[in-house]
Amino acid sequence: MSAVGTIEQAHAHAHDDHGHDHHELHWIQKYVFSEDHKVIAKQYLFSGIFWAIIGGVLSLLFRLQLGFPDANMDWLQPLLGGWIKDGKLDPEFYLALVTMHGTIMVFFVLTAGLSGTFSNFLIPLQIGARDMASGFLNMLSFWFFFLSGVLMFISLFTSTGPAAGGWTVYPPLSALPQAIQGSQSGMTLWLLSMALFIVSALLGGLNYITTVINLRTKGMTFDRMPLTIWAFFITAIIGLLSFPVLFSGALLLIFDRSFGTSFFLSEIYIGGEHLTQMGGSPVLFQHLFWFLGHPEVYIVLIPALGITSEIIATCSRKPIFGYKAMIFSIVGIAFLSFIVWAHHMFVTGMNPFLGSIFMLLTLIIAVPSAVKAFNYIATIWRGNIVFTPAMLFSIGLVSFFISGGLTGIILGNAAADIQLHDTYFVVAHFHIVMGTASFFGMVAGVYHWFPKMFGRMMDETLGYVHFWLTFIGAYCVFFPMHYIGIAGFPRRYYSFTGFDAFSSFVDLNMFISISAIFTVTVQFIFLFNFFYSIFRGRRSPLNPWKSNTLEWTTPINPGHGNWPGEIPHVYRWSYDYSKPGAADDFIPQHIPFSQTKESNLPGEVDKE
Template identity: 50%
Template sequence: MCVSLILFVAGFTMGGLNYLITVLQARTRGMTLMRMPLTVWGIFTATVLAMLAFPALLVGALMMTLDNVLGTSFFMPTILKAGEVLEYGGGSPILFQHLFWFFGHPEVYIVALPAFGIVSDLISVHSRKNIFGYRMMVWAIVIIGALSFFVWAHHMYVSGMNPWFGFFFATTTLIIAIPTAMKVYNWILTLWRGNIRLNVVMLWCLGFIVTFVNGGITGIFLGNVTVDVPLSDTYFVIAHFHMVMGIAPLMVIMGAVYHWFPLVAGRFLDETLGKWHFWLTFLGAYSIYFPMHYLGFIGVPRRYFEMYDSPYVTSAVGMNEFISMAAFIVGAAQFILIYNIIKTLKIGKPAGHNPWQANSLEWLTPTVPPEHGNWGEKLPVVHRWPYDFSVPGAKEDFITQTTPPSEVAETEVEKT
């Protein structure tokens, strides 16, 4: 016990020191926290959440294993073996739910926050506008991350917990919707009057916004105890979380693949194949998950393989078949991406240096694709944030993070 405590504290201190040293080193080269791309903020905050949330899962899993293997009774109120009541008892299944969801809810943001960050950067680059409300976006990520530790029991409204708990957790849950909605407004305001490139990357970003809003709205339904009680454990929940945690971040991953592929392989993925891939996946995903809202409303429970002759089956059966067909189509559509990757590696259009005219450092390495160590001997110096697009008076519609102010000032002087 004592040894593990010491190891834990030592590990934490070393991790913290490592982090501090990295931040200080980056600062000396101009990379302050408020100049970091939102992608980095999203991933960074998610890792902090992971560090705090996973121990609860680990403890839950260990106790569960002990229950199963050694016959302890952390979670089992009574234990029956071959019809005989064993002498252990007094465990609490609700305790398992608390431990699991203390991890489980932050986990949904461990998935979502990196996606929030990445999509912000993709939208900014491909609409040639600075991200609207950068500081607000950073704080929203951090606040969502912090609040996500105070909402876990919204997954347990039907567990029989104290109703006052339900009231508390419904309030915290609905409060999280505020910074989340702010982020959506900021993505839309970034697009507003932007010089939007309607390429495949942008299509995935727009697909993300639509899908995320859809899932966010059903989240507000579920966040209210009285609405959740009839909907909990039905397909409505399945629809909610696949939209918001499955499809929406997947759209961002796909957008990221099309965006960063030229950096990794030096060639552009084919746009026409990309559009087929997007539309089949997007419309297909909606065909899968949209009907599930209806299935949930009519009371189809989740986790059942076969509904037999329950009364709602007649209207649900056709829909389940339709959903299965759509799922096969979406699955098959992913081969378009694989084919596109193989084709591109062989005969794709060469991308050259910084093909999207982005500002962030990964595009500015001396060689593309970057070699081991990225920068060679000389590390870059950062002079600005990565969002200087369409700056009035500037020579081009983008100013990279490594461009010193003197160069920008000169071009402005030339213009006037």
């Protein structure tokens, strides 16, 4: 304890020495190349919103094709140019749309936009630190991400189109420019962009981990940390261990594409030509990809679960049920996430024995996941629930987490997966459990911490409308996809008319498309609310949600260094809501037990 205290004091001291310099920061250092975690968090948030709009619009374009296969799309020509020919969307561009939608949503929105925003914003504020361990690395992390985004954005406008081999970019399709146009310059840009993205993720992750371990304020022991911080901490560890593997996969793919190596290629005859590459294995790439790809699901989901844990406890005015079990389940899920990747590959020709091992491991993940779901429900049981928009979205997340998690149990069953693999059942499953659930977590976080970010409140009524329309819309989009999947419809099909077996469900596809258009459109309510409230929102009180965590002890608009005076010390966990005997229904973490004698439980004394 004393060591931590010394570091903390030294840090605070160093900070005070430079205190007077901060007024003279150039605006570029303050708002552009800023090292302040709060500014960087907002930069991630705005980038995330930008990419979410792009990703959403791309999905609408291919939903138009799927829902209205006979429609004339000439009206999209101003936007898509040559990709519309004679009123029809180009089939290769359809694949490019699907690919870019996946890449953008998974990496740029739900990884950078979610983890980047909230890990940066909340870690120092909730553990009681003046900033991240390295502000400079943190800044670098954002600008690597920015650069990666620029490359990906440019790839959308190349004449041969962006990458089109699916977001999983399996070779040989992604390795051979003659196999599909998207594997020309679009794929090169994709790989470069992802390489930069991984650098960004690693720099960010290192910082999150270091900060959580080293910069906690006095009294903020690991077993008092809010679950948000636990979630970000574990997420960063997962990222640090898994992203390098994707990096190696991407690197080998670059070699195969540009330098004639054959890591993933063998015996290929294409375009009337025998390729010289021999002895590589496409399945090797799949292993490397999913070694990140599966943990990535949890990189996306766990922060959202952390955010909702915090919001559900606060708004139910109850301690989170089973705090320790929640931590163990996050750790358990994180650990298991590394040893289940090959359940994406049951029918890729991998040895069936591996299939049985991965089926066993995969189904084990259901156990900690179930614990989390039950603990959420137990938390709202006998609560005194205040439905803020953040709370609504958090309950929405739990709903999606359950619905999507359950179908995962079917897909994890190798024998049942034979038929369902690469059908719309899979699309429905992961869009619900990882896409929508994480998206809801992210939106919940924005509603909840908006006052801390901008010193103003978002409009609640618009928030309610936004929630209900989005909630209904998202279920209308993804629920019917299960039916289409059970009927065997393969994913990434430009059109289903060629097959007798897949010629049904025309109406249902149209319904899904209309629902998707509706759902994306209602997000403008959020955007309006968000931007309007930044400038014109009601001024926020100091602690609008009557929350226990440390960020609400900072000024309404915290400056650089977060607390103007000394950093508060922590004496208790963050979930003392509605404690029997206490006058109020919350006791913030920085209140010592000596001041709350009336509500202390046996053994709760300040250990100073």
